[in-house]
Amino acid sequence: MGTFETRFARHHLIGLGFWQAWQMVVLCTDAVVTSQANQAGLTLAIVLATTLGYIVIMALSQRTPVALKSRAAIPAAAASMSVGTFILMMAPSLIDPSLSFAALAVALAAVSYGNAALLFMWGELWSTLATGRVGRHLYLSYAFAFIPFFIAYFLPYPAGGIFSCLFPLASCAILASCGTDEPRRRQSNTPFKPERALIAKAVCFIVVLSVIWGVTQSLVPELFAAGQATEFVAMGMVVAGVAIGALALNLTMVSPESETIALYRPIIPSMAAGLAALFVFPDSWSFIGNGLLTMGIYRHGIRT
Numbered sequence: 001m002g003t004f005e006t007r008f009a010r011h012h013l014i015g016l017g018f019w020q021a022w023q024m025v026v027l028c029t030d031a032v033v034t035s036q037a038n039q040a041g042l043t044l045a046i047v048l049a050t051t052l053g054y055i056v057i058m059a060l061s062q063r064t065p066v067a068l069k070s071r072a073a074i075p076a077a078a079a080s081m082s083v084g085t086f087i088l089m090m091a092p093s094l095i096d097p098s099l100s101f102a103a104l105a106v107a108l109a110a111v112s113y114g115n116a117a118l119l120f121m122w123g124e125l126w127s128t129l130a131t132g133r134v135g136r137h138l139y140l141s142y143a144f145a146f147i148p149f150f151i152a153y154f155l156p157y158p159a160g161g162i163f164s165c166l167f168p169l170a171s172c173a174i175l176a177s178c179g180t181d182e183p184r185r186r187q188s189n190t191p192f193k194p195e196r197a198l199i200a201k202a203v204c205f206i207v208v209l210s211v212i213w214g215v216t217q218s219l220v221p222e223l224f225a226a227g228q229a230t231e232f233v234a235m236g237m238v239v240a241g242v243a244i245g246a247l248a249l250n251l252t253m254v255s256p257e258s259e260t261i262a263l264y265r266p267i268i269p270s271m272a273a274g275l276a277a278l279f280v281f282p283d284s285w286s287f288i289g290n291g292l293l294t295m296g297i298y299r300h301g302i303r304t
Contacts, residue, residue, distance in 0.1 A: 014137060015174025016122045017144035022085070022115075022167040024149045028233045031152050031160035032085060037092040045108060046088075053112030057120050074121065078172035081114025082165045089161040114168060118175075125178060139248035146241035153234055232287050239291025243270070271296030 026032045026046060033042050084107045091103035126138070148167060152160040270292050277289030 017141040018167040018171035020145035021148040025164040049108040049112040053116035057116035077117040081168035084110030143245040235287040236290035240294040
């Protein structure tokens with residue numbers, strides 16, 4: 001029992017991977033948002049709603065920092081995101097258009113809050129950890145995310161969507177289990193208050209990254225794999241998953257002196273190689289470019 005607890009304590013920080021898996025399933029598969037609903041612009045609406053959620057939660061954390069540190073914050077985020085995902089999946093099938101629109105509005109609001117709050121609370125935890133652990137566990141989290149993603153992908157509808165509703169619950173449960181025994185950073189004697197310019201830049205970056213992510217995952221499959229967009233994204237995810245897994249293994253085994261540099265170095269080459277591969281490779285192999293591009297975007301998210 002003690003050995004199991006030790007192993008769990010060593011790896012439970014990969015719980016952020018369930019949050020990332022939710023992003024991948026909702027935006028890159030038909031498990032939650034069907035092709036018909038996606039044609040109506042639902043995926044774009046999700047991208048815009050989650051981006052707005054990031055901005056609101058960031059502003060809320062600056063004005064009332066205690067709001068997301070209460071005991072009810074974690075279960076509230078889990079319930080909001082999980083229930084919102086389920087409503088998001090079922091709302092387009094409602095017969096009454098007005099009822100369907102109202103349900104979608106509620107679902108987008110719930111998902112927007114739960115998604116942003118969960119990410120913020122994980123970020124709060126990461127910010128207190130010893131620097132040497134952050135990079136490795138972030139890589140492991142993103143590599144782990146591909147496991148629940150592919151399970152949801154291969155499950156038939158609506159089982160895959162219902163399964164993805166459990167991801168926020170699992171992520172929040174693991175977050176709540178993270179105790180105070182993790183190695184922490186040393187507290188600075190000088191209080192730090194971020195400048196408004198830095199906050200504004202952070203908000204702009206989140207908006208830009210969300211737009212890039214939404215555009216690449218919505219337009220690239222349609223441009224380079226018309227009629228086979230779902231398979232194209234899945235094969236690209238295999239490439240991204242293998243690459244991120246290899247980099248996570250390398251980071252764990254090598255333990256570089258500067259994890260920041262190690263995290264940043266492959267971002268631009270992977271995105272540049274991905275864009276080049278999309279245009280140079282034949283259609284049957286262009287998914288490799290999408291995979292490298294996806295890996296670059298994910299790595300940018302890890303780095304930030």
